[in-house]
Amino acid sequence: MSQYYIQIKDKEIPIQVRNYKNSNRVKIYFRENILHISKPTYFSKNHLIKMIKENEEKIYEEYLALWNKDNLNQKHWYTGEIFYYKGExxxxxxxxxxxxxxxxxxxxQNKKLILYFPEKIKEEEKKKYGDKLVKKLLKQETKNMLETKLPEWAKKMNLAYNGYQVRDTVSKYGSCAFKTKMLYFSARLIMLAEREADAIIVHELAHLEQPNHQKPFYDLVKSYIPDYDEIHQELKKNQKRIMI
Ligand SMILES: [Zn+2]
Known part of the structure; x- marks a missing residue:
């Protein structure tokens, strides 16, 4: 089945139409970002177009709200989109x-993320290559940050690790292998504010001594990061900022 679209103002809205023999109602609603229409079989295409026209404003507004929400979850690499770097x-x-x-x-200096694409690039390719480029940049920037921060915090906490790796993960900011004393961090760490990145680093280092999330673990973490709970809430609240 091919995807159909209707054009409303500046947006091409994907639609899906279903016919029902025994129905005498027309229903128009969004599911995900697709406009679903269920209608009686006898209801003609012209009627439907007329009906959509009459509800254009409402449909457009609803779609715009969904579109903005989707933009929080993924980047399309457009001028004007917001990208978080060091929490800003x-x-x-x-x-x-x-x-x-x-x-x-x-x-x-100017707080901008500058991207260059070939002028004839297609939308899907732009997304694919944009993601790839930015992920590579984030990984490098996070590594540079950890290069200095990790030994500093380890020294302060008097803990030793064997090594660390940076991976592109979004579900977890970090993890620690207690037995091998290896640390793993998300390449998205550089997108977070410095205090948030510090809290994550201290959290993972603390696992070298306390593998479980119990009171002694949090006591250790909070002896270095007193407002750990607050930062943890902040990280949860702003999780979408690291999505690209
Ligand atoms: Zn943990």
């Missing part, structure tokens, strides 16, 4: 150029 909103700025150039850089 950076604005994306996208340039399309002749040739094959694909690149990304962070302009820390």
């Amino acid at each position: 909103p950076f604005e994306e700025q996208v340039f399309y150029q002749k040739g094959e150039k694909l690149a990304v850089r962070i302009d820390k």
